[in-house]
Each structure stands twice: as C-alpha cells, then as structure tokens.
Amino acid sequence: MAPRLKKLIGFAVFLPVLMLYFFAAAALGERVPNHQLLKAAYYLIAGVAWAFPAKYLMVWMNSPKAAAKTVPDQD
Numbered sequence: 001m002a003p004r005l006k007k008l009i010g011f012a013v014f015l016p017v018l019m020l021y022f023f024a025a026a027a028l029g030e031r032v033p034n035h036q037l038l039k040a041a042y043y044l045i046a047g048v049a050w051a052f053p054a055k056y057l058m059v060w061m062n063s064p065k066a067a068a069k070t071v072p073d074q075d
Contacts, residue, residue: 003065010061014054021050 025046032042 001065003062006061006063010057014057018050018054025050 025043029039029042029046032039
C-alpha cells in the first residue's frame with residue numbers, strides 16, 4: 001500500500017476514534033467517586049492510555065512500502 005494512502009487511512013481512523021475515546025473517558029470520569037486523588041489518578045491514566053493503541057497505528061502508517069516478492073532464478 002502506498003505510504004500516502006496509509007497515512008490518509010490512519011488519519012481518517014485516528015481522529016474519530018480518539019474523539020470517541022476522549023468523550024467516553026470524560027463520561028466515565030463522572031462516575032469516579034468525588035475524591036480529588038481518585039479523580040486525578042483516573043484522568044492521569046485515561047489521559048495516557050490512548051497512546052498505547054495509537055502507537056501501533058502510527059507504526060503502521062509510517063512503515064515503508066512492502067517490497068515486491070520476487071521468485072529466485074532457478075538454474
């Protein structure tokens with residue numbers, strides 16, 4: 001797949017999923033008991049957790065174009 005197409009697909013997937021994640025994290029954050037340390041811990045974890053799955057998408061988006069497979073010559 002061409003690198004430009006991979007980046008376009010990755011961008012089209014990344015932004016909506018990230019926005020959905022942020023809204024879900026905020027909605028779930030409302031259910032955390034109203035204690036400052038618990039809320040701080042929740043938002044710290046939720047604020048960092050999105051980066052781990054996004055890492056795999058970014059690696060895929062920036063991977064080089066796959067080389068064409070060739071058949072070795074037979075003598």
